[in-house]
Amino acid sequence: MNIGVLGCGNVGAALIQLVGDSSDEIEKRTGLRLEVTRVAVRSLSKERDVELPAKVFTTDASEVVNDPAVDLVVEVIGGIEPARQLVLDSLAAGKPVVTANKELIANHGTELFAASDDAGVDLLFEAAVAGGVPFIRPLRESLVGEDVSRVMGIVNGTTNYILTKMTEEGWTYAEALAEAQSLGYAERDPTADVEGFEAGAKAAIIATIAFGKKVVAGDVSHEGIADISATDIAFANRLGYQIKLLGIAEQFDDESIAVRVHPAMVPDQHPLASVRESFNAIFLEGEAVGELMFFGRGAGGFPTASAVLGDTVDAAANLAKATHASLGSFSKAKIRPIDDLHYRYYLNLEVRDRPGVLAAVANLFGKHEVSIHSMEQDPLVADGSQDAQDAGLARLIFITHEAKESDVRATLHELRGLEAVNSIGSVLRVIENPD
Amino acid sequence: MNIGVLGCGNVGAALIQLVGDSSDEIEKRTGLRLEVTRVAVRSLSKERDVELPAKVFTTDASEVVNDPAVDLVVEVIGGIEPARQLVLDSLAAGKPVVTANKELIANHGTELFAASDDAGVDLLFEAAVAGGVPFIRPLRESLVGEDVSRVMGIVNGTTNYILTKMTEEGWTYAEALAEAQSLGYAERDPTADVEGFEAGAKAAIIATIAFGKKVVAGDVSHEGIADISATDIAFANRLGYQIKLLGIAEQFDDESIAVRVHPAMVPDQHPLASVRESFNAIFLEGEAVGELMFFGRGAGGFPTASAVLGDTVDAAANLAKATHASLGSFSKAKIRPIDDLHYRYYLNLEVRDRPGVLAAVANLFGKHEVSIHSMEQDPLVADGSQDAQDAGLARLIFITHEAKESDVRATLHELRGLEAVNSIGSVLRVIENPD
Numbered sequence: 001m002n003i004g005v006l007g008c009g010n011v012g013a014a015l016i017q018l019v020g021d022s023s024d025e026i027e028k029r030t031g032l033r034l035e036v037t038r039v040a041v042r043s044l045s046k047e048r049d050v051e052l053p054a055k056v057f058t059t060d061a062s063e064v065v066n067d068p069a070v071d072l073v074v075e076v077i078g079g080i081e082p083a084r085q086l087v088l089d090s091l092a093a094g095k096p097v098v099t100a101n102k103e104l105i106a107n108h109g110t111e112l113f114a115a116s117d118d119a120g121v122d123l124l125f126e127a128a129v130a131g132g133v134p135f136i137r138p139l140r141e142s143l144v145g146e147d148v149s150r151v152m153g154i155v156n157g158t159t160n161y162i163l164t165k166m167t168e169e170g171w172t173y174a175e176a177l178a179e180a181q182s183l184g185y186a187e188r189d190p191t192a193d194v195e196g197f198e199a200g201a202k203a204a205i206i207a208t209i210a211f212g213k214k215v216v217a218g219d220v221s222h223e224g225i226a227d228i229s230a231t232d233i234a235f236a237n238r239l240g241y242q243i244k245l246l247g248i249a250e251q252f253d254d255e256s257i258a259v260r261v262h263p264a265m266v267p268d269q270h271p272l273a274s275v276r277e278s279f280n281a282i283f284l285e286g287e288a289v290g291e292l293m294f295f296g297r298g299a300g301g302f303p304t305a306s307a308v309l310g311d312t313v314d315a316a317a318n319l320a321k322a323t324h325a326s327l328g329s330f331s332k333a334k335i336r337p338i339d340d341l342h343y344r345y346y347l348n349l350e351v352r353d354r355p356g357v358l359a360a361v362a363n364l365f366g367k368h369e370v371s372i373h374s375m376e377q378d379p380l381v382a383d384g385s386q387d388a389q390d391a392g393l394a395r396l397i398f399i400t401h402e403a404k405e406s407d408v409r410a411t412l413h414e415l416r417g418l419e420a421v422n423s424i425g426s427v428l429r430v431i432e433n434p435d
Numbered sequence: 436m437n438i439g440v441l442g443c444g445n446v447g448a449a450l451i452q453l454v455g456d457s458s459d460e461i462e463k464r465t466g467l468r469l470e471v472t473r474v475a476v477r478s479l480s481k482e483r484d485v486e487l488p489a490k491v492f493t494t495d496a497s498e499v500v501n502d503p504a505v506d507l508v509v510e511v512i513g514g515i516e517p518a519r520q521l522v523l524d525s526l527a528a529g530k531p532v533v534t535a536n537k538e539l540i541a542n543h544g545t546e547l548f549a550a551s552d553d554a555g556v557d558l559l560f561e562a563a564v565a566g567g568v569p570f571i572r573p574l575r576e577s578l579v580g581e582d583v584s585r586v587m588g589i590v591n592g593t594t595n596y597i598l599t600k601m602t603e604e605g606w607t608y609a610e611a612l613a614e615a616q617s618l619g620y621a622e623r624d625p626t627a628d629v630e631g632f633e634a635g636a637k638a639a640i641i642a643t644i645a646f647g648k649k650v651v652a653g654d655v656s657h658e659g660i661a662d663i664s665a666t667d668i669a670f671a672n673r674l675g676y677q678i679k680l681l682g683i684a685e686q687f688d689d690e691s692i693a694v695r696v697h698p699a700m701v702p703d704q705h706p707l708a709s710v711r712e713s714f715n716a717i718f719l720e721g722e723a724v725g726e727l728m729f730f731g732r733g734a735g736g737f738p739t740a741s742a743v744l745g746d747t748v749d750a751a752a753n754l755a756k757a758t759h760a761s762l763g764s765f766s767k768a769k770i771r772p773i774d775d776l777h778y779r780y781y782l783n784l785e786v787r788d789r790p791g792v793l794a795a796v797a798n799l800f801g802k803h804e805v806s807i808h809s810m811e812q813d814p815l816v817a818d819g820s821q822d823a824q825d826a827g828l829a830r831l832i833f834i835t836h837e838a839k840e841s842d843v844r845a846t847l848h849e850l851r852g853l854e855a856v857n858s859i860g861s862v863l864r865v866i867e868n869p870d
Contacts, residue, residue: 018723022580029579029647029763126577132724134569134577141576142561142569142745144464145457212464271730274709279726288453289567289741291714295706295728306724310577323756328464 001316002037004070004095006061006086007077008048010301011100011127011308012039015074016050018302018309032316038064040077065090072316074308075099084108091119096315096324098308100127106201106217109208110330122324124311129202130155130280132303133296134310139209139284140325147287148210150250152431155202157278157298158185158193159225159245163263164276167233167242173226185278185299195224196245196261203247206282207259211251213333215259220247221338223262232348232426235397241265242273243428256336265346265430272431291434339406344373344432346399347408348425349415353394357420361396364418368411371401393422399430436751437472439505439530441496441521442512443483445736446535446562446743447474450509451485453737453744467751473499475512500525507751509743510534519543526554531750531759533743535562541636541652544643545765557759559746564637565590565715567738568731569745574644574719575760582722583645585685587866590637592713592733593620593628594660594680598698599711602668602677608661620713620734630659631680631696638682641717642694646686648768650694655682656773658697667783667861670832676700677708678863691771700781700865707866726869774841779808779867781834782843783860784850788829792855796831799853803846806836828857834865 003019005012016036027033036052040061044054058064065073065086073090075097077083083104090097092115099105105112105128116123126136130153139148154160158180165176177194180186192198200220207215225245236243244266249259266273271293275281280298285291297303318324351357358375365372378395400408408427415421438454440447451471462468471487475496479489493499500508500521508525510532512518518539525532527550534540540547540563551558561571565588574583589595596618597611606614612629615621627633635655642650660680671678682696701708706728710716715733720726732738753759786792793810800807813830835843843862850856 014723018580022582026580133727134573137577138569138573141749142572142742144748145453145461145744146741147457269709269711271709271714274704274706276704279706281728286741288449288737288744290732290735290738291730292568292732293716293728293730295726295730297725297727300725302723303725306581306721307577309580309723313579314576321756321758 001032001034002069002071003034003074003312004038004064004067004072005036005074005076006040006064007075008039008041008050009076011076011304013048013050014301014305015076015308016052018305020051022309026313030313030317032313032320034312034316038067038070040064061086062089065093065095071095072312072319073097074312075101076308077101078103080104080107087112087123088115091115091121091123094119094121096122096319098124098311098315100125100304100308102128102198102201102205106204109205110214113327113330116324117326120324122315122318124315126311127304127307129205130282130294130296131298131300132306133280133282133294133298134307135282135294136209137310138294143286143289146289148251148284149287150248150285151206151210151282152272153202153206153247153280153282154244154272154275155247155280155282155298156193156199156245157280158190159199160275161185161278163225163228163243163245166228166230167237170230172230173228194226196222199245199247199261203249203259203261206247207249207257207333208330210249211257211333212328212330213257214330215257215333219259219333219335221260225263227426228263229425231395232428235348236265236346240268241430242268244272244275246431252336256334258336258338258341260338263428265428267431267433270431270433339409341405342402343405344400344402344430345408346397346426346428346430349396350393350422350425351396352420352422353392358396360418360420361415364411364414368407370403370407370411373399373401436467436469436755437504437506438469438509438747439473439499439502439507440471440509440511441475441499442510443474443476443485444511446511446739448483448485449736449740450511450743451487453740455486457744461748465748465752467748467755469747469751473502473505475499496521497524500528500530505530507531507533507747507754509747510536511743512536513538515539515542522547522558523550526550526556526558529554529556531557531754533559533746533750535560535739535743537563537633537636537640541639544640545649548762549764551759552761555759557750557753559750561746562739562742564640565717565729565731566733566735567741568715568717568729568733569742570717570729571644572745573729578721578724581724583686583719584722585683585720586641586645586717587707588637588641588682588715588717589679589707589710590682590715590717590733591628591634591680592715593625594634595710596620596713598660598663598678598680601663601665602672605665607665608663629661631657634680634682634696638684638694638696641682642684642692642768643765645684646692646768647763647765648692649765650692650768654694654768654770656695660698662861663698664860666830667863670783671700671781675703676865677703679707679710681866687771691769693771693773693776695773698863700863702866702868705866705868774844776840777837778840779835779837779865780843781832781861781863781865784831785828785857785860786831787855787857788827793831795853795855796850799846799849803842805838805842805846808834808836
């Protein structure tokens with residue numbers, strides 16, 4: 001079984017090494033001999049830590065796809081084009097494809113799944129969701145009859161690292177981001193990570209597979225973590241919560257689907273709260289199975305290559321049996337807008353410290369039918385609030401009962417107009433403990 | 436695809452309901468129509484919450500196995516016989532088998548796997564390891580090329596519930612056990628749970644599949660939780676650990692395998708430390724993938740039936756394609772005895788409170804080459820130690836550096852002979868944080 005690999009960065013190089021190291025064991029267990037016979041690279045002159053003869057490499061990716069000796073194609077280039085066309089060409093040539101490309105699957109997944117069905121060969125993409133963490137396979141196979149209501153994931157290791165360091169080391173957002181960049185977790189332009197776009201692409205893929213409906217990256221509403229302050233973290237911790245950036249995919253009784261990425265307060269006893277550093281985890285709630293969580297390394301060459309290898313063996317075995325695992329057809333999901341969702345909220349307001357202000361604020365909540373669960377005035381001196389006290393300001397922290405997003409937004413809009421309100425800090429949704 | 440179900444307890448009844456509820460969805464996704472057509476029960480007169488015609492039921496299990504209209508057999512009777520013979524008969528008749536029977540697989544797994552290969556049909560047993568938690572499928576498929584070094588599992592919900600309540604509510608072991616019994620988590624005779632036999636069977640299955648060698652329940656060394664005291668829990672917590680009953684399967688460089696069940700101190704930041712109540716989790720360490728954890732409900736009718744259903748659909752799909760997933764052949768594992776393992780240890784001694792005692796104790800540690808990492812005299816008044824102080828006793832808590840089990844046992848043996856040592860409490864292995 002000859003494998004053509006498109007791209008030879010971290011993941012491609014790790015995959016080539018894994019195939020070399022484990023091909024005997026895989027042959028023993030499956031009867032299939034895997035070998036990487038062609039590799040498309042950007043530059044032939046770059047030094048690589050890969051033990052393959054020079055003639056294996058080419059800068060022309062289509063040469064790999066069209067090589068009649070290549071049975072199966074692994075796409076680890078990333079991005080939409082030329083990856084999309086190369087995947088389509090491979091499938092059309094009857095070659096199964098394994099990809100780690102979240103952007104591609106999140107934007108063109110259902111089109112590619114249909115092409116895979118037309119060709120009767122596999123298109124597998126475990127590594128596109130949470131790196132080395134097995135999720136798509138258990139979801140599709142182990143949970144085949146399961147009625148999944150919600151999936152919540154910490155699917156971006158960079159932001160989880162930043163939030164962990166802010167929580168455990170007391171670093172500011174800027175300090176934690178700088179460290180993440182120096183460790184190579186975050187790009188020089190960190191937008192895709194910290195604004196939740198990367199997690200949003202993964203959430204779109206999760207929603208598509210969990211609910212069997214077409215959800216694309218553009219359907220996902222986003223909020224990032226750049227505005228999370230030390231005060232928010234301190235309050236969250238004192239109230240028994242960890243702040244995590246979650247990708248959440250949820251299906252309602254009317255079959256509408258909501259998919260969004262935002263920071264949330266996760267109770268300390270929730271399994272997602274204990275996911276630290278750059279680890280990923282996906283928490284699933286199903287009717288029969290109850291709560292499940294899948295935890296592990298969501299990035300990195302070898303963990304990601306491990307998932308690519310699992311898919312590669314599966315696709316090769318199916319190819320040998322002339323069968324494939326169909327994902328079925330996907331109708332467009334009915335997306336429920338975030339305005340229509342209900343949450344409990346954490347709100348952090350800085351107000352003038354004088355009589356009557358709380359009444360004015362509470363009045364606005366009541367007007368918009370947002371019911372208050374608890375309120376406290378800042379007992380902490382964190383995040384420069386000593387200065388604020390000197391300036392005659394106080395901090396009010398509210399936790400609401402479950403309220404409609406649009407009502408909360410309307411409340412916030414009017415609060416901003418109140419002279420007594422100096423500023424509004426973070427607005428965080430509060431996740432409940434599992435039963 | 437007609438399914439015969441052997442046993443109609445919690446899991447069997449839940450499976451019948453799940454098949455009924457999800458068969459349309461499964462047919463849409465796989466093209467296979469599942470139907471439960473025969474069910475073997477102990478008594479026909481018992482009321483059941485199952486919507487099937489009376490003629491489906493029989494008290495003769497072999498009638499289900501031998502019914503020519505039954506394509507696939509689900510075994511949820513439990514125990515070794517007659518389950519073993521019924522599974523063998525089903526396989527011999529060319530009928531795939533799905534089982535949730537940990538005792539059967541832990542004692543006769545490799546014999547049954549060989550029978551499945553001879554017959555060319557599946558024998559699947561996901562539900563036998565951690566109820567609804569997908570582990571065997573990800574291990575076999577997603578991690579097919581992975582070099583797994585160690586798997587640690589909280590695979591017994593009853594003992595995890597007891598330890599959680601002792602930790603969080605301050606209950607004694609007896610109080611927590613009584614509550615577990617009243618909730619139906621623990622049997623009237625709780626031995627199989629609290630002494631680690633049930634977890635040991637699961638650890639044997641995990642070791643067999645993770646390392647590809649035959650490991651049976653009798654290869655697993657056991658220690659239970661009945662001797663864990665409030666003092667141990669208090670010390671563990673203060674030192675930053677949670678006490679958990681772990682099943683651990685480990686493979687060494689010489690390919691020897693150690694499998695044991697014992698309570699252990701798990702660092703607060705380790706993902707296993709956050710597994711509370713009756714939840715299960717399996718933590719795996721692999722060369723390429725790094726650390727993974729699979730978390731969920733390890734027991735209960737519907738979670739377990741969810742795993743059985745996933746296997747059933749898989750086995751049915753393979754049967755339809757006249758293929759099956761071979762587990763391969765298994766040679767007998769070389770078992771490394773627990774005496775040869777190395778750990779850090781927590782030791783809790785009650786000694787006469789007088790000069791020279793610590794020197795005498797430390798001398799014995801040194802003699803057996805057990806090096807002390809830290810020692811402290813009891814600063815807590817817990818677990819009746821006020822009485823002990825009045826009696827001129829003190830408590831010494833040691834954490835050792837990594838030491839050989841046999842050396843620690845030899846030390847303990849001599850310590851018991853010291854007149855100054857009043858009693859020796861728990862001896863707990865200490866687990867390290869992941870990197």
